[in-house]
Structures are given as C-alpha cells and as structure tokens.
Amino acid sequence: GAVVSQHPSRVICKSGTSVKIECRSLDFQATTMFWYRQFPKKSLMLMATSNEGSKATYEQGVEKDKFLINHASLTLSTLTVTSAHPEDSSFYICSAREPEVGAPDNEQFFGPGTRLTVL
Amino acid sequence: KQEVTQIPAALSVPEGENLVLNCSFTDSAIYNLQWFRQDPGKGLTSLLLIQSSQREQTSGRLNASLDKSSGRSTLYIAASQPGDSATYLCAAIAGGTSYGKLTFGQGTILTVHP
Numbered sequence: 001g002a003v004v005s006q007h008p009s010r011v012i013c014k015s016g017t018s019v020k021i022e023c024r025s026l027d028f029q030a031t032t033m034f035w036y037r038q039f040p041k042k043s044l045m046l047m048a049t050s051n052e053g054s055k056a057t058y059e060q061g062v063e064k065d066k067f068l069i070n071h072a073s074l075t076l077s078t079l080t081v082t083s084a085h086p087e088d089s090s091f092y093i094c095s096a097r098e099p100e101v102g103a104p105d106n107e108q109f110f111g112p113g114t115r116l117t118v119l
Numbered sequence: 120k121q122e123v124t125q126i127p128a129a130l131s132v133p134e135g136e137n138l139v140l141n142c143s144f145t146d147s148a149i150y151n152l153q154w155f156r157q158d159p160g161k162g163l164t165s166l167l168l169i170q171s172s173q174r175e176q177t178s179g180r181l182n183a184s185l186d187k188s189s190g191r192s193t194l195y196i197a198a199s200q201p202g203d204s205a206t207y208l209c210a211a212i213a214g215g216t217s218y219g220k221l222t223f224g225q226g227t228i229l230t231v232h233p
Contacts, residue, residue, distance in 0.1 A: 107168055
C-alpha cells in the first residue's frame, strides 16, 4: 500500500518559536494532502486541505497565519506552526490521497503523526 | 454539517469474544465510509473502506457494513485477541463540493484482555 511519512515524529520547543512539520508521500505522487490535529483522547479534526501548486483551503476556525501550509511538490507538504504557544501542543497527522488508478476512490493514506509539545 | 458518533466510547472484553462497534452519521449523502485503527501515540491504520455502492467489506476477522439510508455503519470483530486492543475510528467521507473530506467519530477504545 501507499506510504506516507512525517518528520519529525516528536518535537519539543519553547513558546514563541516556529516549528515545521514535513509530510511526504514515499511511493506515489499526491496532488492533495490533508492536515489533521488530534487533542488527547479526542478525534481527528481536519485543519486544511493542501493542493500542490495552489493555496491551501483551511477549515473554519483554523488560523491560516498561524498554521502555514506549503505544498511545493507532488510528494511534499509542510505545516509550519508559527509563534507556537502551549495551546498549540497536539498530535498533528497528515494524509495523502493517491490517484484513483488502481485504488479505491477517495482513499487517503495517513502518516504516523508528529507530537508537538510547546513549553 | 456532518457529525459522526461512535458507540460505545470504550469496551473491555475477554479474549475470544465477538464484538460489534457502532458508527452513526447525520448526513447520509456520504461518498464512502472508512474504519481505522489507532494505537496509542501512533498514526492511523486503515482497516476497511466501504464505497458508497457497497454494503459491506471483509478483511480477515473484520467485517464492516454500511447502511447509508439509516446513517449507520458497524464494525464486527470476530474472535477478538489482545492484539486487537486499540482505538477504532470511523470516518465519513464526503462527496460533492467537499469531495474527499473525512469527518471522524471520537473513537471506541477497545481492550481485549487475556
């Protein structure tokens, strides 16, 4: 099956710094990637949809200036948490959608997640 | 706005039992429905994806059914094992203008004890 990686898997930073998280599709090209956030013991909430070569589409309530998304290539999307604060501490998961040829329509493949802790 | 609810929130069973996890969604105009497994501190593992034209999917000891008209899906796990312990999430996949958007339930935490 399709493989999606994330880097780093875990990051601890001081309040006020910016943190970049990478999401890569390793064996396929993904025109669309998605970023989710998961609070402890809660479900995943979609933050934004990232389309290669165009601006990301953010969900209601998500600050686009706070969470910068760049989908510069067909295999890489990045999420930058700017001026991070303790309330930004969370588990961030990305997913990528494989082109439909040979795959069930609409299936997304998820990365292993990045645990962000802001002190 | 799509809302997905999973019942029960937690389930603890002895090894060997057959069990059913429930998922309901408010907007029946979904495109597909997908079940995932999540181990603590890890990402998601896709278990089964049921396309809108299908009523069920099977993989090994897992069987998922979908009834779009009633807004329900169930995940059946046969002969449960301690290794099945994890959080199980269902997600409704939208079509139309929100094509591909997943709305997740809050999950069922399953514990299978030896």
